[in-house]
Amino acid sequence: MPLNHLIRDGDNPDITEERQKATFSTEELAIEIYGEPLAQRRREISAEVLKRPELLDDCPHVFLDRTTKVENSMKKTVAVMEKGSEICDFTSREELGHLVCEVFGDDGFPLSIHFVMFLPAIQGQADDEQAEQWIPRAMRLEFIGTYAQTELGHGTNLRALETTATYDKRTQEFILHTPTVSAYKWWPGNLGKTANYVIANAQLYIDGKSHGPHNFLVQIRDENTHQPMPGITVGDIGPKFGLNTNDNGFLRFDHVRIPRRNMLMRHSKVSADGVYSPPVHPKLSYGAMIFVRATMIRMLAHVVLKAATIAIRYSCVRRQGEIKTGNGEVKILEYQTQQHRLFTALARGFAYRLVGDEVKNLYEKIAEEVKHGNVEQLADLHALLSGMKSIVSYDSGKAIEQCRMACGGHGYSHASGIPEMYAVEIAGCTYEGENMVMLQQQARYLVKGIHRLAHGEELSTMLQYLANTSNNKFRIGESGVDLENALILALEYIARSTIERVTARLDSLQNKGLSAENAWNENAVELTRASRTHTRLWIARCFRDRVHRIENHAIRSALTDILELFLTYEVVDMSQYLYQGGYANSDQVAQVKDAMYKLLEKIRPNAVSYVDAYEVSDTELRSVLGRRDGNVYDNLLKWAKSNPLNRTEVLPAVEKHLMPMMLAAKSKL
Numbered sequence: 001m002p003l004n005h006l007i008r009d010g011d012n013p014d015i016t017e018e019r020q021k022a023t024f025s026t027e028e029l030a031i032e033i034y035g036e037p038l039a040q041r042r043r044e045i046s047a048e049v050l051k052r053p054e055l056l057d058d059c060p061h062v063f064l065d066r067t068t069k070v071e072n073s074m075k076k077t078v079a080v081m082e083k084g085s086e087i088c089d090f091t092s093r094e095e096l097g098h099l100v101c102e103v104f105g106d107d108g109f110p111l112s113i114h115f116v117m118f119l120p121a122i123q124g125q126a127d128d129e130q131a132e133q134w135i136p137r138a139m140r141l142e143f144i145g146t147y148a149q150t151e152l153g154h155g156t157n158l159r160a161l162e163t164t165a166t167y168d169k170r171t172q173e174f175i176l177h178t179p180t181v182s183a184y185k186w187w188p189g190n191l192g193k194t195a196n197y198v199i200a201n202a203q204l205y206i207d208g209k210s211h212g213p214h215n216f217l218v219q220i221r222d223e224n225t226h227q228p229m230p231g232i233t234v235g236d237i238g239p240k241f242g243l244n245t246n247d248n249g250f251l252r253f254d255h256v257r258i259p260r261r262n263m264l265m266r267h268s269k270v271s272a273d274g275v276y277s278p279p280v281h282p283k284l285s286y287g288a289m290i291f292v293r294a295t296m297i298r299m300l301a302h303v304v305l306k307a308a309t310i311a312i313r314y315s316c317v318r319r320q321g322e323i324k325t326g327n328g329e330v331k332i333l334e335y336q337t338q339q340h341r342l343f344t345a346l347a348r349g350f351a352y353r354l355v356g357d358e359v360k361n362l363y364e365k366i367a368e369e370v371k372h373g374n375v376e377q378l379a380d381l382h383a384l385l386s387g388m389k390s391i392v393s394y395d396s397g398k399a400i401e402q403c404r405m406a407c408g409g410h411g412y413s414h415a416s417g418i419p420e421m422y423a424v425e426i427a428g429c430t431y432e433g434e435n436m437v438m439l440q441q442q443a444r445y446l447v448k449g450i451h452r453l454a455h456g457e458e459l460s461t462m463l464q465y466l467a468n469t470s471n472n473k474f475r476i477g478e479s480g481v482d483l484e485n486a487l488i489l490a491l492e493y494i495a496r497s498t499i500e501r502v503t504a505r506l507d508s509l510q511n512k513g514l515s516a517e518n519a520w521n522e523n524a525v526e527l528t529r530a531s532r533t534h535t536r537l538w539i540a541r542c543f544r545d546r547v548h549r550i551e552n553h554a555i556r557s558a559l560t561d562i563l564e565l566f567l568t569y570e571v572v573d574m575s576q577y578l579y580q581g582g583y584a585n586s587d588q589v590a591q592v593k594d595a596m597y598k599l600l601e602k603i604r605p606n607a608v609s610y611v612d613a614y615e616v617s618d619t620e621l622r623s624v625l626g627r628r629d630g631n632v633y634d635n636l637l638k639w640a641k642s643n644p645l646n647r648t649e650v651l652p653a654v655e656k657h658l659m660p661m662m663l664a665a666k667s668k669l
């Protein structure tokens with residue numbers, strides 16, 4: 001029995017040959033990733049979707065214009081809501097999430113922000129009475145909501161948001177108002193044409209005094225006619241780099257009145273007579289952002305693993321050039337350069353996916369504490385997520401782009417599926433906090449860590465390595481030190497020395513009289529680097545711990561190869577930092593590189609099986625190059641022929657414009 005469960009008759013023999021080489025069971029690896037029964041449920045859901053034409057696209061979605069894309073996704077949403085509960089358990093986020101991926105792909109769907117931000121904002125920030133009133137209605141989809149925070153003029157600097165919510169004691173209402181053009185809400189997903197309610201973030205004013213940004217539930221469209229409510233101007237912001245199935249929108253309030261109880265009041269409150277009670281932590285109204293930052297890690301990793309699936313499968317059916325003259329053309333995956341760009345992408349995908357689970361669990365634990373008023377760990381969580389969303393979004397983007405380029409010309413075609421994946425994924429560098437800004441949020445926490453250490457104060461578990469000053473020599477190759485440990489210690493050194501250096505520079509500039517703010521800005525690039533090195537260390541440690549916990553020997557061994565490749569790649573990529581302070585020499589860095597190249601060879605026979613085990617169906621993959629059966633060329637031809645430009649032999653536009661020009665040119669002869 002072959003260990004790879006995806007072998008089928010009629011597949012491209014080049015890909016079948018790959019699957020026969022598997023040294024671990026792909027089904028067992030799938031169970032390790034998803035757990036049981038989810039691994040099996042995902043397969044059943046995928047199979048059910050295939051039987052229901054109303055859930056499938058009539059033609060490749062990339063051939064459609066925006067209006068049709070949006071309409072299609074709305075039509076399919078209704079089909080999912082009507083029949084979806086026959087296919088999956090709606091109370092399981094994982095099952096529903098899988099169904100959504102199958103039916104809609106990555107480019108957005110009408111309920112994405114409803115589920116990802118609107119509901120979580122209510123769940124975390126509404127008091128019990130409000131939650132009881134709003135959540136059941138929102139869950140039944142009696143209305144669709146979104147999260148309207150960003151404005152035309154400000155997205156990052158939330159303290160400068162201009163939308164106001166002024167309390168009117170007389171009527172016990174808030175008046176929501178957009179005072180300037182730059183105060184228009186701008187960007188919220190599904191706001192343009194879909195949502196009829198928003199959680200609006202606005203500056204709270206009582207008796208002329210500002211209390212900072214707070215969240216309010218505001219109805220923006222009529223529940224029966226979907227027409228904008230009085231005082232509301234709303235629309236779609238236009239086409240974007242990606243996510244064009246999503247109607248990101250703009251919104252203006254013109255003195256819109258809402259009842260006092262529409263302010264989300266779990267943490268901050270305004271009494272009927274206008275008395276304000278602040279929250280136990282000033283940033284609790286940022287809770288929905290924290291939720292998305294925690295969830296997006298797995299979403300981004302999922303896209304990397306999809307791109308890796310496509311590029312690795314394709315690289316086994318594409319033959320180009322010879323390694324040894326006369327021996328025939330090889331699968332392009334035989335080239336070391338191809339393995340390097342693809343297996344490192346695969347390793348990052350697995351690392352981020354598995355670490356993403358840990359981040360989600362940590363978030364859930366701390367969110368529960370916060371719900372009960374314990375905010376002790378909120379700063380740790382905020383710092384971690386700020387770094388994680390930045391590293392994972394950016395490095396995933398680079399990995400996906402490598403996968404695309406690794407497919408040569410066909411990677412540039414939408415037939416590969418990768419351009420759209422890249423466009424969707426890379427938005428993660430911007431949304432939920434622009435990366436440079438978020439890295440600096442984390443850097444504040446790291447600098448504080450060094451100061452605490454200097455004052456003999458206790459450090460959180462995450463920062464304890466900062467105290468390990470005896471780790472000052474690279475121990476690769478020493479007896480008693482295995483590769484993994486040596487690499488983790490090297491990453492600890494890189495992070496510690498980088499954070500120490502930049503903190504010392506900040507301190508010295510301030511000692512010379514520079515203001516804290518100016519000293520910070522003069523070192524901002526180095527501060528973001530410190531933040532990156534810390535986060536990459538955290539990911540590495542967390543990934544290692546996750547792999548060590550695997551009980552199935554064959555699966556642990558398969559993922560150990562991926563872990564070691566990840567660690568060697570991270571260390572090589574940051575090796576310049578190893579030279580600072582003389583931690584390592586160039587021979588030692590060469591040893592890490594050699595280990596990395598050996599791992600590429602070791603992973604090569606299992607390459608297709610790793611991505612097969614991740615189990616993304618062809619329906620979800622939406623890629624001609626990444627098809628499970630490897631039958632790429634016939635299907636590329638079919639795909640091209642089916643595109644709307646080929647509906648007529650002679651395009652009407654050619655007849656109208658070019659032919660007269662050419663005929664006129666001929667007649668002038």
Ligand SMILES: CCCCCCCC/C=C\CCCCCCCC(=O)SCCNC(=O)CCNC(=O)[C@H](O)C(C)(C)COP(=O)(O)OP(=O)(O)OC[C@H]1O[C@@H](n2cnc3c(N)ncnc32)[C@H](O)[C@@H]1OP(=O)(O)O
Binds near residue numbers: 116378382
């Ligand atoms: C069921 C299935 C469903 C499946 C569906 C799947 C399909 C999904 C499809 C597609 C999904 C796409 C999803 C896209 C969604 C995108 C949505 C958005 O983008 S919403 C907008 C986001 N906006 C931002 O993120 C703004 C960024 N700005 C900020 O967060 C803040 O302004 C910040 C942090 C930059 C500064 O905030 P300050 O000005 O209020 O605070 P300062 O003065 O700098 O800091 C004071 C202290 O507060 C801490 N702080 C700041 N934020 C904190 C926080 N959140 N928690 C705890 N502490 C925090 C700081 O660390 C600092 O601490 P010390 O003083 O150093 O100790």
Ligand SMILES: Cc1cc2nc3c(=O)[nH]c(=O)nc-3n(C[C@H](O)[C@H](O)[C@H](O)COP(=O)(O)OP(=O)(O)OC[C@H]3O[C@@H](n4cnc5c(N)ncnc54)[C@H](O)[C@@H]3O)c2cc1C
Binds near residue numbers: 154188427
């Ligand atoms: C696809 C997508 C979906 C979105 N969905 C939503 C949504 O559903 N709801 C919502 O409310 N918003 C949404 N947004 C908005 C998003 O959250 C903001 O765009 C994001 O927070 C960045 O803010 P900004 O656009 O103001 O960028 P800016 O802050 O203007 O950033 C521009 C540049 O200035 C730099 N910069 C800004 N401030 C600083 C600083 N203090 N220090 C150093 N550099 C700085 C940045 O690093 C960046 O290089 C979405 C955005 C996108 C792209």
